[in-house]
Amino acid sequence: MTPPGWKCPRRIGFLFPHACPRLTPEGCPDCQGGEVADPYVRRTDRYFYRSYDYYDDSLTGYALAEVADTLDPRFTEADGESLVTQQEDAGGGDGGGYEDDTSAS
C-alpha cells in the first residue's frame, strides 16, 4: 500500500521529462505499477528516435563551443579593469594570486 503523502520519483513525458503527478504507482500506465524505473527514457513511440534522451558527448561539446564562438573575443577597457580588480581581490584575499607571486616558494 502507498503511504500517505507519497510522491512519485519517476520521470514521465512525451516531449520532455517532468515529474509524475500520480499519488500511487498502482495502475499507472507509465511505470506499469512501479515496474519501469524511468518511463520517460523507456518510451518507444517517438517515431524515428530510438534513444531520444541520449546525446553524444561530442554534441554537447560542439554546442558549447558554438556558445563560446558567439562571445566577443575582443577585450575592452572595462574587461581589463575587471580582470585587474578580480586578481587584486583574489590575491589579497584567499591566496588566488599565488601563481603570480614570485616570492611564494
Added chain:
Amino acid sequence: MAVNQQEIEKAGIYEAKTPLSSLLADLEQIAAISATVAARGKKKRKLGGWIILAGVIGCVIGAATGLSALVGLCFLLMIAGFIWWIVNLLSGRAFLAHAGRLEIAKQRIAMLQQDASDKAPFTCRLVLSAKPTTLSDEKWPGRKNGKQQLLEDRWLSLEGPLLDGTVVTDEIKDLTRKRTFSTPRGKTKTKVRLTHLVNVRFDYPPKVYGNARPAEKALHGEVQVALSATLRGVKVTEKAIALKATVLEEKHILPTAGMLSVGGYRILNLARKMSDGQQGKTK
C-alpha cells in the same frame, strides 16, 4: 463545456479556450453529433428512395389500369421523392466532409496532453467545413485560357502552455492550387492540387532552456518527417523554435505534427542540458 449542435452543424466551426481534457471531451461530443447527422441523412435519403419507388409502382399500376390521374399523381410523387433525396444528400455534407480533421485534432490534443497541465487553458479553433480564402487569382500563361487560383483553408489552430513554461502553437492549413484551362478541342479542364501545411512553434522560456541556437547547430537540423511530407524549415531564435512541413497525404498530417514536435524538443532538451551545465559551472 457543452457543444451547441445546431451551431456546429450550421457553421462547422468549433472554438474554445479550455483545458485539453475539456477540449477532448467537446471533440468527442462533436464526433457523436457527426455520427447522428450522418445516420439521420442516410435515413432521410432512404425515405426519398422509398417515395421514388412508390411513385414508379403507382405509375406502372396507373398505366396498366388506364388511370391517367393516378399516373400524374405518382409522377409528381416521384419528382418530390427525387427532390427530397437530393436535398438530404447535400444538407450537412459540408460538416461531414472533413471527418479526418476531427480525428487529427483529437489525437494531437491527446499527444500534447502528456506534457501539459490538466488545468492549463488551450485555445482551439477547428473548422470542419472547408472555408478557403483566395490568396491569388491570376492568369496562367502555361495553357490556353489558363487561370490559376491559390486557396488557403486554415482549419486547425491550437495554442497553450506546456508544463515547462513553453507555449506550443499548432497551425494546420490546406493549400489548394486550382488551374483551369482550355484543351485544343475546346473543352475546359480543371486540375486541383492539395497540399497540407503543418506549422508547429514552441515559444520556450530562456530561463529554462537558455539559447537553443547552438543546440540546433550541433544537431545539424536533425528533424525527420513522415513519408509524404517535406520539411520546409526549422527556425531557431533565442526565444522560439518554429518548424514547418508540407504533407501530401492526410494520413501523414498527425505523424508529421508529432515528428516536428519531437524534433523541436530534441533541440530544446539538448539546450536545457547545456544551460544546466553552464549554470553548474558558474555556481
